[in-house]
Amino acid sequence: MSDALVIGAGPAGLMAAEMLADAGRSVTVAEQKPSVGRKFLMAGKSGLNLTKDEPEAEFFSTFKADWLLPALREFGPVDVMAWAEDLEQQIFTGSSGRVFPKAMKASPLLRAWLARLAEKDVSFQTRWRWTGWKGNASIFMTPNGPIEVEPTVTVLAMGGASWRKLGSDGAWAEQFNSSDLQPFKPANMGFVVDWSTHMDDHLGTPLKNIAFSAGGAPIRGEAVISSKGLEGGGVYAVSGAVRDGAELKIDLLPDLSIADVEKRLRRRRGKNSWSNHLRKNLKLEPVKLALLQEFARPLPDDPTDMAALIKALPVPHKGPRPIDEAISTAGGLASEAVNKTLMLRARPSVFAAGEMLDWEAPTGGYLITGCLATGRWAGNAAAAYASRPSANKIS
Template identity: 80%
Template sequence: MRDALVIGAGPAGLMAAEALADAGLSVTVAEQKPSVGRKFLMAGKSGLNLTKDESEDAFLNAYNADWLLPALQEFGPVEVMAWAEDLGQSIFTGTSGRVFPKTMKASPLLRAWLSRLASKAVVIETRWRWTGWRGDATVFQTPDGETELEPAVTVLAMGGASWRRLGSDGEWAKQFKSEEISQFKPANMGFVVEWSDHMAAHLGAPLKNIALGADGAKIRGEAVISSKGIEGGGIYAVSAAARDGAALTIDLLPDLTVEEVEKRLRRRRGKDSLSNHMRKNLKLEPVKLALLQEFARPLPERSGELAALVKSLPLPHKGPRPMDEAISTAGGLSVIALDKNLMLRTRPGVFAAGEMLDWEAPTGGYLITGCLATGRWAGIMAARYAARPVRS
């Protein structure tokens, strides 16, 4: 048996390890933290969204990296669902197409997966921090001091640059040339908004039944007003465009057309204030009325202008929240650094997978599926590389 090394024990690394073991290689997984799958477990705290059950075209269009499509086509939603069930985890699909384990947790799936990897003789070493290469040797700082390994093949799966405390610190990028790395950027993150004092009563309030807009896209979702700004699934869905400069807007009444809103605003107002008139006739919740006052005061008296604001309220912000708060990151190992098999062009036999790669996708199951798919692809390609005839 030839030996294989995987660096990083998140979903991408564990999937690569299993693919290598299934190909008959002896596999060691090196993880810098005291335990494995930390970000995976954190993702499962709010319900582990494994994938998205939708058409192949819709699914693949969610990713911004065409060069990863072969891996995603080989291991997409259907395969992820079968994989989870093969690990003894019953799944269900929500009304939005999002797929979850029935337990809604990551820990039962991870335990079953680790048990299966152990049965395949995969060895996991924790508290092993990769410090780079020394010639052909891969170097680690371990509890027992510095250790060097010279495996037949290696898969790098060390994550992106968010959630540093869980292991995704991006420090690995220092081992590569600048031209091999696309700059890290936060992805699926909230935005900084410096609220006025009048919003204090609404901090922590949810924004439901809204649609977020950026760069021509308009997506239904939810958000939360926080002391730091605005965040939540709806914001994350348009965060990439807003991060890159597109104006961010909120449709406060997505079930009504602008004409319908204007018609309701034209109803007899009597002695009501404008706020009370909107509350009664548009059924706007206090937090939505507060947002209108926050960003559009003084409100226009003309019903047409006010209706346009209700349907497309500009949301000025001070940019994304810090990268370490982001759910994921864009940037990482660039397409120019890798061949079609995800092998480093400058280091034959070394492959990369997961969030280390320069790709981006929204939440909703795409992130975990992307990590699983690229991890599996890198593992399979590494195994094929290890099995090639070696010229004397």
């Protein structure tokens, strides 16, 4: 067959395959789904956010994975932009620093990438589900029955444990010792809120011009009030801290200081109801007034107390939405399970990349950059390992 095997055809796996092919290796990519890059394509449905154009120190500080910084620094935002342009995909940077292909969708970029891989003689086997090892061989269940493959090097890139229908089901973890794993946890996810009937008219309504906090500085972002709870980029930005126990709060008026809010609330109220007073003096939209009533009824009469609520409204919730609904996951292969080249300590010649590794980052271009960077790092390391006279030991 081939002397390099990549298991998983998402961004990390495809990048690892390209690095191996560039090093002169014959590469086979095995994918359990009928087609490749399914989660990548889903990520591009609302605009493929490739990376974020911001100072490197700020960019790298968002990753909860110091041990992966060497890989990230070697293929950071500038490199991701150059890579996309090399695939003849024009890109642009939005006002928030987020970088997108001008086509917005993932499909043109993926087609160009697959065409380039085909020119490099990278072959693909779909509907091949990895079920573990037999000695040094990888075992696959395929449409033609079980198959054993024993390449010189292997890169595992099978994703995390969210979006099962797209291929990231986390089932691979069953083949590892528990000591090599950190438990999977949802990341970049919404939270369950049991809304009262008072909120029925607002289900599906977007929340704009707000900021979320969870034990730290507020982060501006948007959200949607869904029938299940709160979803959206603003919630995702603080979801890790909320998942781990921090209190979720919303600043309903991030453009005003608490002193400004209080000053406006102290204006003469006259015969206006408290709700009308809030609406007229603070220009609070109906959905924000509804949230105040939902989470803080009965509303305080004191302007100081009311201003504090508006600037930091506590959100009672019942925890994260199910892990399969999360955009990404934390947990997976622990840093102690691999060496600095991302090779498994327990299995020389086998490397890992992407969401299989225990790292976490917010949405906004960080996730795709992390997958591309670790795939490149693992692919290059696997190619170097395969070139040794003896590929039987861990460095």
